[in-house]
Structures are given as structure tokens and as C-alpha cells.
Amino acid sequence: MDKRTEGKGVGARAWLFALVGWLLPGFGHLGQGRVLKGLLGGAAIVAAYIAGTSLGGHIYSFGDSSEGLLSSLFAFCDVGSGILYLSSKFLGFALAEQPQRVTSEYGNVFLMAAGLLNFILALDAFDIGVGRKS
Amino acid sequence: MTHFIVMLFFALLVAVVFAIVSRDGGRERALYGLKIFAEFAVVGFALAWLLYWIPW
Numbered sequence: 728m729d730k731r732t733e734g735k736g737v738g739a740r741a742w743l744f745a746l747v748g749w750l751l752p753g754f755g756h757l758g759q760g761r762v763l764k765g766l767l768g769g770a771a772i773v774a775a776y777i778a779g780t781s782l783g784g785h786i787y788s789f790g791d792s793s794e795g796l797l798s799s800l801f802a803f804c805d806v807g808s809g810i811l812y813l814s815s816k817f818l819g820f821a822l823a824e825q826p827q828r829v830t831s832e833y834g835n836v837f838l839m840a841a842g843l844l845n846f847i848l849a850l851d852a853f854d855i856g857v858g859r860k861s
Numbered sequence: 862m863t864h865f866i867v868m869l870f871f872a873l874l875v876a877v878v879f880a881i882v883s884r885d886g887g888r889e890r891a892l893y894g895l896k897i898f899a900e901f902a903v904v905g906f907a908l909a910w911l912l913y914w915i916p917w
Contacts, residue, residue, distance in 0.1 A: 764881045771877045778870060833867055840871065844878045851882040861885060 741856025748852035750809040752845050755852025768848045775841035776811045783825040784834020786815050793824070801835070807842025807849075865906075872901030 748755020753769020756762075787794075787802040794801065805812050815821045821838070825831045854860040880894030 767877055767881055771874045775871075775874045778867075778874075782867065830864075830867065833864070837871065840875065844875065847878060847882055 737857060741853045744856045745849045745853035748849035749807070749845060752809060752811070752848065755849055756855070759852065759855050761855065764851075768844075768851075772808065772841050772845045772848065773811070775837050775844065776808055779834045779837030779841060780815075780821040782834030782837060783828035783831035784836070784838045785821050785824050785831075786812060786838055788816075801839055804839035804842045807844075807846040808838070809845060812842065865909075868905050869902060872898050872905070875901065 744755040744758055746755075747758055751769075752772035753765040753767075756765030756768060758765075786805040787798050789799055789802045791798040791802060825834075828834075851860065876894045876898035879897050880890045884890045884893045
């Protein structure tokens with residue numbers, strides 16, 4: 728295999744790990760043998776998501792306009808949680824706003840932070856895949 | 862859970878992720894994680910008191 732083909736293969740593999748890492752928090756690292764990183768990172772994302780829903784937070788959709796344009800930004804953050812976001816969306820879990828709960832805003836922040844942190848983890852998995860990080 | 866405990870929990874989760882992606886080696890990771898956690902806690906506490914005295 729020449730260097731260019733090899734480079735393409737490494738790039739495709741890195742993208743695959745990034746995608747898997749986004750969809751299943753921590754699995755982008757686990758698939759590359761970074762077990763501790765994957766377990767800790769995945770656990771932190773899942774814990775943030777569970778905390779967010781327990782505190783009364785809800786996920787935003789791209790079509791949502793409750794907060795104006797910010798709703799789309801919030802939706803982008805939420806999408807970062809991968810399968811957690813998708814399961815909420817399709818199972819109808821944590822979709823409704825709960826303004827009567829004092830901690831609902833905290834919950835929203837936890838859900839958004841879970842998504843953003845998972846984006847960081849997925850990018851880290853990509854960097855490991857291309858050999859920029861160990 | 863009080864708001865402060867929730868904030869500490871948030872700081873813990875962020876510190877864990879930042880530490881594992883930003884540093885290599887167990888000791889460096891642990892120290893960096895502790896530093897991030899402490900910064901979140903101290904700045905959060907300071908801001909809470911600062912905002913307490915601002916009348917809006």
C-alpha cells in the first residue's frame with residue numbers, strides 16, 4: 728500500500744472513530760484501546776445527561792423557536808450527546824419544558840454541556856485516530 | 862440537591878473530561894482535573910457572592 732492510500736485509510740478510520748465516539752459516548756476511545764479514557768469520558772457524559780434530565784432539563788430541537796435563534800444553538804449542543812439525544816427524541820423522553828421546577832434551567836445546561844463535552848471527546852478520538860495524540 | 866452541590870457536580874464532570882483529553886499520564890491528568898475542579902468551584906462561589914450584592 729502506498730503512502731497516499733495508507734493516509735486515506737487512516738483518515739477514514741479516524742472519522743469512523745469520531746462518528747462512533749459521537750454516537751456512543753466513550754466508544755471512540757474504547758475502539759482504539761483507550762479503555763480508561765473511554766470509560767471515564769463516557770461515564771461523565773452519561774452522568775451529565777442523567778443529571779440534566781433528573782433536574783428537569785429538556786432537549787431542544789432545530790425547529791424549536793421557544794428561545795428564538797438561540798434554540799437552534801441549544802439544539803446543536805444537545806445533539807452532541809449522540810444516542811442519548813436520539814433516544815430522548817424518539818422515545819419522547821425529556822422533550823417537554825418543566826418551568827415549574829426550580830432546577831430546570833440547570834438541567835438544560837447539564838444536557839447542553841453533555842453534548843459539548845461529547846463533541847470534545849469525539850474530536851479527541853479523531854486526533855488519536857490520525858496519530859496527533861496518544 | 863442544593864444549587865451549590867449541583868454546581869460542584871457539574872465542575873466534577875467537566876474536570877474529568879478536560880483532564881482526560883488535555884493531559885497524558887495519570888498524575889498529570891489527576892492534577893489538571895483537580896485544578897479545573899477547584900477553579901470552577903472557587904470562581905462559581907466568588908461569582909455567586911458578587912452577584913448577591915448587585916441589586917438586579
